[in-house]
Amino acid sequence: MANTVRISDLDFVFISYREPNADENYADLLNIVPWAKRVHGVRGFDNAHKAAAEKSETDFFISIDGDNRIDPAFLLQTLDWTKTNPKAVHRWRAKNSINGLIYGNGGIVGWPKNTCLEMKTHENAEDEQAKIDFCWTVPHENLHNVYSTTMINHTPEQAFIAGYREGVKMSLDKGKKVKPEEFMQTIQPFNLRTLLTWMSVGADADNGKWAILGARCGCYMATLDSNYDVTLVSDLEFMSNKFSRMMMDIESDMQSYGNSLRQRLGLPVADLDAEQSRFYKFCQTPHRNKGVQDRE
Template sequence: MLDLTTCDAVFLSFDEPNADSHYDRALEYLPHAKRVHGIKGFDAAHRHAGEICGSDHVITIDADNLLTDEEFFSGRFDVSPRDREAVFSFSARNVLNALEYGNGGVKIWPRETLVTLRSHENARRPEAAVDFCWTTPYFQVNRVLSEVHMTDTPFQAFRGGFREGVKFNLAGGTLAYKVYPDLPKGEALLSHIGDANLERLRIWCSVGADVPNGDWAILGARLGCVMTALDGFEHAHVADYGWVRDFWEKTVYADWQDDARRHEAIIDLGNRLNRELQLEIADLDAAASRFLKSTYHRRRAFGMTVTV
């Protein structure tokens, strides 16, 4: 049994507009939580988190996370001895689209994994360029510990949607059309990422018009998917904070800050995804988005992902 009250906790923030208020909530649940702020790069920030901690296991909370399950952090977590070297990723509910999975959720890391992490900007293997989960022993835990709030500004919303639109073209850190070069791209995508992740991709591309800046997230998801699946985008750029900011300022916001033009772009991107990948995504208004979120039942993830 892992006594969570003895684990160091680290709140990781970079430029999130809601970071301070979310850190205040984290301190209510975890009064001893440290904060790592402003370190550029996922890998660098997480390794620093490990370096400032002394416990064998470390809890990390991303800045866009608002903790919602206080009871969990005062309890114990049952870990089999054979799994003590794995990362445990807990589900978070995204208020944009009601999806509940590991994206942005609370994680429990072996400290040794944090301080030796080599992913994202410091990846030594191409599979780790976008996420650590494909090269590190990793459990997805279905318990929801937090809410993800990632639409406080247009840029935050776009960045979150764009990342998921890119990432859902990957499985095991590799692209669908590279694994199945002889299949039509739509068929290759489904064969590669499976039903559950296909459903999540479609929801990211369709749901959220009822949330302020939700259209920017939908634009990001659709654009990320089009660029990656159809236009040969170098997907590792999505882990480069500077590249994403530059792309936003020089291309995305410059072209689509006007509401009408942004709406037109969302429709055009959706039409292309449906035509060339057969995604069958929908253009939902605010009322339809609210209704879907009120009735949606999430898929649950089971088991352990281990890459060696």
């Protein structure tokens, strides 16, 4: 592999499953990256990313989630392999369309093709930690810059599932469940702040309350239901069926889960209305990009 490579010389693969806004997001991507390929409908995160790797004709490729819209400025960047590990997954941050959070969730990902093909995660995992996310068993470079927006509020179901999955994952310690009495002392400060934002902010956004409810429900199940299997968040078909089966009154359920989390975990979950959510997001320090390979 050469020491440098232009982003515009890499293959891009759009990975979609059942995102309701996937087609319009792919059309937007093609306007920016006309050579972008697509993998659609492959069940399982590991399987879908391996299918993307098979489509790539470059040794390092870029994956774009079905609910993600990229910043054209990303195409102007050049990667220098003396700055980061060329065999590691490169994950850039994204801005969340509901709560304004900026972190790796839903962002652009750069994959060494061989690393992707050889990994065993999620549905193919041999290690318990690997069933939840890529980051625990696959080498990662978590990078500072933001080059996309994760658009996860097209429908109530999409918003709920996005919130639920992060509610579960942010309630774990290195992919493992945490005892309720140890929760506040065990969860990493960044993850705790991120979790609380998911569970409190976004009433001003379309379907934002569904994401808030999903996050509260996910945190509750992961922490307060001893029989809950946290690996189920990796099965999007299961998650969709779960949403369809749930009989929800969004306002009363938000209150019910919020009260349980406050009382049983000591979490300062806030019931912010639309105006308060807008104020919270307005007061956040604006993100400033640095070098494309600067780490978090």
